[in-house]
Amino acid sequence: xxxxxxxxxxxxxxxxxxxxxxxxxxxxxxxxxxxxxxxxxxxxxxxxxxxxxxxxxxxxxxxxxxxxxxxxxxxxxxxxxxxxxxxxxxxxxxxxxxxxxxxxxxxxxxxxxxxxxxxxxxxxxxxxxxxxxxxxxxxxxxxxxxxxxxxxx
Amino acid sequence: xxxxxxxxxxxxxxxxxxxxxxxxxxxxxxxxxxxxxxxxxxxxxxxxxxxxxxxxxxxxxxxxxxxxxxxxxxxxxxxxxxxxxxxxxxxxxxxxxxxxxxxxxxxxxxxxxxxxxxxxxxxxxxxxxxxxxxxxxxxxxxxxxxxxx
Numbered sequence: 001x002x003x004x005x006x007x008x009x010x011x012x013x014x015x016x017x018x019x020x021x022x023x024x025x026x027x028x029x030x031x032x033x034x035x036x037x038x039x040x041x042x043x044x045x046x047x048x049x050x051x052x053x054x055x056x057x058x059x060x061x062x063x064x065x066x067x068x069x070x071x072x073x074x075x076x077x078x079x080x081x082x083x084x085x086x087x088x089x090x091x092x093x094x095x096x097x098x099x100x101x102x103x104x105x106x107x108x109x110x111x112x113x114x115x116x117x118x119x120x121x122x123x124x125x126x127x128x129x130x131x132x133x134x135x136x137x138x139x140x141x142x143x144x145x146x147x148x149x150x151x152x153x
Numbered sequence: 154x155x156x157x158x159x160x161x162x163x164x165x166x167x168x169x170x171x172x173x174x175x176x177x178x179x180x181x182x183x184x185x186x187x188x189x190x191x192x193x194x195x196x197x198x199x200x201x202x203x204x205x206x207x208x209x210x211x212x213x214x215x216x217x218x219x220x221x222x223x224x225x226x227x228x229x230x231x232x233x234x235x236x237x238x239x240x241x242x243x244x245x246x247x248x249x250x251x252x253x254x255x256x257x258x259x260x261x262x263x264x265x266x267x268x269x270x271x272x273x274x275x276x277x278x279x280x281x282x283x284x285x286x287x288x289x290x291x292x293x294x295x296x297x298x299x300x301x302x
Contacts, residue, residue, distance in 0.1 A: 001195055001196070002195045003192075003193075003194065004194055004196070004200070005192055006189060006191065008190075010190070015165070065173075073165055074172065075164075075165045075168035075169060075180070076168065076182035076183060077186075078182040078183075078186040079185070079189055080189075083189075085197045085198040085199075096198075097163065099246065100161070100165070100246045101165060103245065103246040104165045104166050104246065104276075107166060107276055107278075108165075108166070109280075109283075110277040110278070110279065110280055110283030111166055111283050111286065111287060112283070113280040113283040113284055114277070114283040114284045114285070114286055114288065118284075118287050118288060121288075
């Protein structure tokens with residue numbers, strides 16, 4: 001058995017899946033690069049993989065979620081991107097774990113509907129703010145007559 | 154913020170919803186990451202070493218096959234940390250070899266024995282079911298917050 005020296009110790013990797021009619025993985029990648037401060041971003045067919053220190057990754061994820069909150073989904077990944085033990089470039093065929101994504105991906109649109117409904121329900125539960133405006137003084141009748149006459153002349 | 158075990162432990166939907174509603178999802182990726190980032194002897198692909206079936210003895214009897222005990226070394230610590238759990242009962246993606254199947258049974262049994270808050274539901278197959286699915290998870294997680302978990 002050979003000695004094993006891990007790489008990217010202390011980092012986290014997260015998958016970002018996008019199932020949206022408006023946002024493409026390439027859009028997400030550009031937005032992620034805009035706010036990234038050293039995190040590794042890999043664009044994939046389903047979205048992105050973001051690798052970096054936990055705080056940095058969380059910050060990027062929060063930003064990405066805000067682009068299309070109901071259609072962007074995030075989960076943890078154990079391996080960093082391109083790891084030879086998992087990457088299909090080395091193994092051939094689909095990456096292990098792909099089948100789980102393939103199973104859940106068609107269900108995401110139903111979850112998106114649920115998220116939209118949950119947000120609407122939360123909006124309804126929120127107490128309505130009653131704004132009391134101070135009554136403006138009514139327009140003086142003589143001033144109104146002056147305005148009308150000036151317009152007619 | 155409660156630690157919520159998700160089953161299937163690799164589920165994207167459950168992991169996302171738990172994190173989205175302000176809790177910490179406990180999935181397989183956390184244990185795998187811990188192994189991948191720990192130096193030692195090379196043991197591809199998952200860095201599961203001969204030590205792991207021994208650690209699994211904490212969760213399964215000695216006559217249980219080592220494959221199940223090795224898997225339980227991954228899931229067992231997550232089960233111990235969990236303060237609540239969400240289980241999807243019709244998860245075909247959790248299907249695997251006999252080792253996976255028996256480990257899944259043991260995970261579900263252990264969760265039910267622990268007496269922690271559990272939510273059991275099925276994957277949505279329509280928009281209406283999607284609404285109910287998200288609503289159930291949202292209310293369950295909100296209840297954890299109110300309960301002070």
